[in-house]
Amino acid sequence: xxxxxxxxxxxxxxxxxxxxxxxxxxxxxxxxxxxxxxxxxxxxxxxxxxxxxxxxxxxxxxxxxxxxxxxxxxxxxxxxxxxxxxxxxxxxxxxxxxxxxxxxxxxxxxxxx
Amino acid sequence: xxxxxxxxxxxxxxxxxxxxxxxxxxxxxxxxxxxxxxxxxxxxxxxxxxxxxxxxxxxxxxxxxxxxxxxxxxxxxxxxxxxxxxxxxxxxxxxxxxxxxxxxxxxxxx
Numbered sequence: 001x002x003x004x005x006x007x008x009x010x011x012x013x014x015x016x017x018x019x020x021x022x023x024x025x026x027x028x029x030x031x032x033x034x035x036x037x038x039x040x041x042x043x044x045x046x047x048x049x050x051x052x053x054x055x056x057x058x059x060x061x062x063x064x065x066x067x068x069x070x071x072x073x074x075x076x077x078x079x080x081x082x083x084x085x086x087x088x089x090x091x092x093x094x095x096x097x098x099x100x101x102x103x104x105x106x107x108x109x110x111x112x113x
Numbered sequence: 114x115x116x117x118x119x120x121x122x123x124x125x126x127x128x129x130x131x132x133x134x135x136x137x138x139x140x141x142x143x144x145x146x147x148x149x150x151x152x153x154x155x156x157x158x159x160x161x162x163x164x165x166x167x168x169x170x171x172x173x174x175x176x177x178x179x180x181x182x183x184x185x186x187x188x189x190x191x192x193x194x195x196x197x198x199x200x201x202x203x204x205x206x207x208x209x210x211x212x213x214x215x216x217x218x219x220x221x222x223x
Contacts, residue, residue: 006155032209043119043201043216044156049209093155097209101146104155 002028002098006105013084013112021079021108023094029074030096035067038091038107050077084112115140117204119214127222129191134200134217137184142204145178145185146211150199159187192221 003026013019023033031052036044048069050056056069066088068080081088089112094105118137126132136145144163148156160169162178162185169176175188185202202214 009153034211041199041216041218043213045213046210091153095155095211101158101161102203102211104157106155107153109153 001100002026002096002103004030004094004096004103004105006094006108008108009106010109011111013110015085015112016083018080018082019084019110021081021092021094021110023077023079023096023105025075025096025098028096028098030077030098031074032097033071033077034095034102035069035077035079036093036095038093040091044093047079052077081110084110086112088112115142115204115206115212117202117212117214119202119217121217122215123218123220125220125222126192128193130221132189132192132219134187134202134219135184136186136202136204136214138204139183140204141182142206142212143182144205145182146203146205147176147185147187148201148203150201150216152199156201189219192219194221194223197221 005024007022033050035047038044047062048056048058050069050071052071052074058064071077093107146161147159150156160176165180165182167178173190177186200217203211
């Protein structure tokens with residue numbers, strides 16, 4: 001089956017710094033990658049949709065300058081949280097559409113201190 | 114905006130009991146999926162239903178898709194502690210986005 005590898009699994013950073021999260025499609029080409037945010041005991045909230053070679057589409061209320069998405073190749077999409085603040089602490093998950101349906105990464109737990 | 118109302122949000126039951134989780138919407142979805150998520154991990158797909166009225170069984174789990182493709186249910190028979198987790202329904206659209214329900218946190222006590 002299709003696998004999306006997400007790294008890092010967890011990261012702790014200081015306020016004001018930037019953090020990059022990577023999602024790689026290991027055995028397929030991901031034309032589209034979805035990025036979600038999830039707070040404890042809550043559901044997934046779609047942040048943005050990234051398309052290879054074009055600008056990402058952000059959901060309403062998501063700051064595009066704060067959450068930078070790059071999808072430069074068919075196997076790699078990245079989410080950079082810029083100038084992170086404690087309120088950005090959350091679980092971030094990527095997902096790609098494959099021939100088997102939607103495949104999710106294992107998530108990244110971001111803690112901003 | 115398409116919304117999926119999932120209920121109940123929390124469910125705490127004893128081992129051996131049955132339970133049902135519901136997902137309802139005023140919108141029609143091209144497909145509806147059910148996921149189970151463990152803490153610190155991504156969601157894992159349980160089933161996809163695409164045809165109105167469809168019923169799928171996965172061991173002790175039974176999934177139904179409403180005739181109008183606006184609602185779905187997940188029924189678990191004889192729940193076990195290993196069924197504990199966050200259950201999510203998600204509606205698919207023709208343009209690829211998934212709309213998630215609020216999730217149901219299920220706890221099965223031994």
